[in-house]
């Protein structure tokens with residue numbers, strides 16, 4: 276990223292006089308005017324290397340084409356991005372790039388999202404003048420999650436710079452030189468850091484391959500969901516990619532206010548619990564299984580036969596789910612709400628500014644916003660006592676997240692000692708065994724709604740499941756059905772509708788809506804401009 | 814590597830002096846590798862690791878630098894490292910034939926080491942001695958203006974030197 280001051284510079288881009296802030300590179304400034312100059316080695320999150328030369332443009336200040344990723348704009352500079360000279364220069368670079376490239380797109384995992392493939396399509400020659408043998412470079416394991424297919428490497432050094440500048444782990448280097456140069460690790464020191472997966476994303480070609488995703492899907496066949504990782508309270512913006520309804524990989528989505536271009540490997544690879552054998556997929560009572568259509572009735576009956584109900588919520592629930600629980604609890608005399616938190620993990624900070632939060636859950640702030648700051652504190656001790664003393668006879672517990680540890684040892688024990696127990700759970704375990712009613716819970720990537728990260732930023736999460744492969748109604752649906760049975764609501768709403776109710780009933784959420792949060796979220800305290808004000812179209 | 818590697822006190826002194834001559838520690842890597850090479854005889858994995866730890870720089874960086882240059886002595890290189898220049902002047906003056914002659918005589922291709930462990934053959938870029946092309950650098954010595962007969966003689970001379978002789 277360049278250091279820009281506010282001084283405006285007038286320069287000439289493809290024959291038009293344009294203005295940009297001084298300090299910008301030609302590439303960045305051109306992009307601001309809608310002109311994309313191709314690049315391989317340039318990445319906005321890394322230092323400028325200027326080694327690939329694919330970004331060459333014609334300049335009035337130089338007899339030879341110059342690289343636009345590193346040259347800055349200047350007063351009176353005239354740049355042609357598509358003149359014959361510029362295009363010729365880039366075509367030649369492309370021809371050189373392809374000399375030793377295997378062009379094995381049909382078996383390459385990167386095909387379909389490969390920068391080299393795209394440029395080759397646009398700029399590359401349709402045949403090769405290279406009659407010599409292509410050279411061979413190593414294909415090998417670089418670390419537990421990453422392999423390199425050296426023949427495809429264009430030696431842009433993005434991955435090396437990432438490990439030097441962002442993760443600060445410096446495991447990668449370029450070995451040898453000339454046409455033999457290729458990325459490698461020091462013998463015996465594999466690339467193994469909590470941000471390593473990002474190197475695969477930023478590799479412009481299919482040289483770095485994630486062993487987790489290798490041969491799993493052709494990228495153009497996957498469905499993508501714009502969502503947020505639930506692995507910790509950072510709330511990295513992600514794209515969830517699924518094939519035939521099954522998640523295949525998570526990719527970070529750029530958000531300079533949250534995660535830049537990155538995500539951590541815990542979040543990236545932490546989705547297999549979705550398909551664990553222990554996943555709770557049907558509703559059950561002690562007598563047997565309950566049909567999906569009857570689940571809400573069963574829950575309503577339990578609630579109505581209870582004299583005093585305690586709700587136990589978790590920090591994986593969306594603000595919408597929490598709001599529905601609050602509405603239920605508010606309508607039932609003698610009910611109370613508390614929350615449980617998974618044990619903290621370790622915080623990991625990296626030189627590039629990225630931090631993985633120790634809080635391994637996404638929505639503590641949301642729970643506290645809706646139920647008050649003591650929901651995990653004094654409210655929790657009170658509920659524990661009330662269960663022990665029997666003054667609460669029914670507990671409705673939400674045990675979400677990856678769910679393998681239930682609600683933690685203390686709560687798991689308390690739950691089993693409760694007289695009546697309804698458990699929404701992602702995984703089966705001691706906490707759900709013998710419960711009065713067990714209902715399948717949605718895991719983080721399956722939720723629709725809003726989470727609030729540790730910086731108080733409200734962000735939308737979307738379910739990676741399509742409506743048709745939802746084999747069981749979500750909490751959002753069941754809770755609203757229960758409310759309908761109890762005549763608390765007349766019709767069921769989407770997550771956006773429930774959020775609207777929340778924003779109308781809570782000052783903290785006031786003014787926000789799913790559409791105003793957009794794909795990148797908004798700090799809760801930053802109220803969006805009212806729709807229709809300042810002449811804006813609604 | 815049973816014995817632990819360490820610079821002799823003399824080498825260490827030289828290294829510390831080097832550090833005073835460069836703006837950053839990393840900048841002193843090339844000459845430090847030279848010291849390591851003469852101390853340890855070659856730059857293999859343990860030697861590169863030693864230098865990285867000594868200089869407190871990433872081992873991968875040292876690995877990249879050592880393999881970038883042809884003039885460092887990597888592990889597994891024979892007693893005599895025959896580096897045949899194959900850049901323009903030498904190429905025009907018959908470097909290709911020189912390489913072929915060595916291959917015929919020693920049975921090794923470029924990048925290979927003879928079974929006896931005496932010779933390693935490499936092609937390298939311009940050795941800066943274009944006026945006397947074609948040139949072979951053998952370890953630290955230049956052999957210039959070579960005819961194919963000179964190549965044969967050089968091999969013989971090196972064999973004699975190694976005290977092994979040949980048929």
Ligand code: SF4
Pocket residue numbers: 427428429430431432433434435458477478479480482483
């Ligand atoms: S492995 Fe990929 S990112 Fe790394 S240098 Fe090669 S092409 Fe660039």
Ligand code: SF4
Pocket residue numbers: 504505506507508509510511534538539540541542543630631632
């Ligand atoms: S830092 Fe947290 S939110 Fe971001 S990818 Fe990792 S676990 Fe997910």
Ligand code: FES
Pocket residue numbers: 313314315316317324325326327328329330331342343344345
């Ligand atoms: S993008 Fe400019 S040189 Fe690589």
Ligand code: FES
Pocket residue numbers: 898899900901902903904938939940941942943946947948
């Ligand atoms: S070309 Fe061989 S020494 Fe210069």
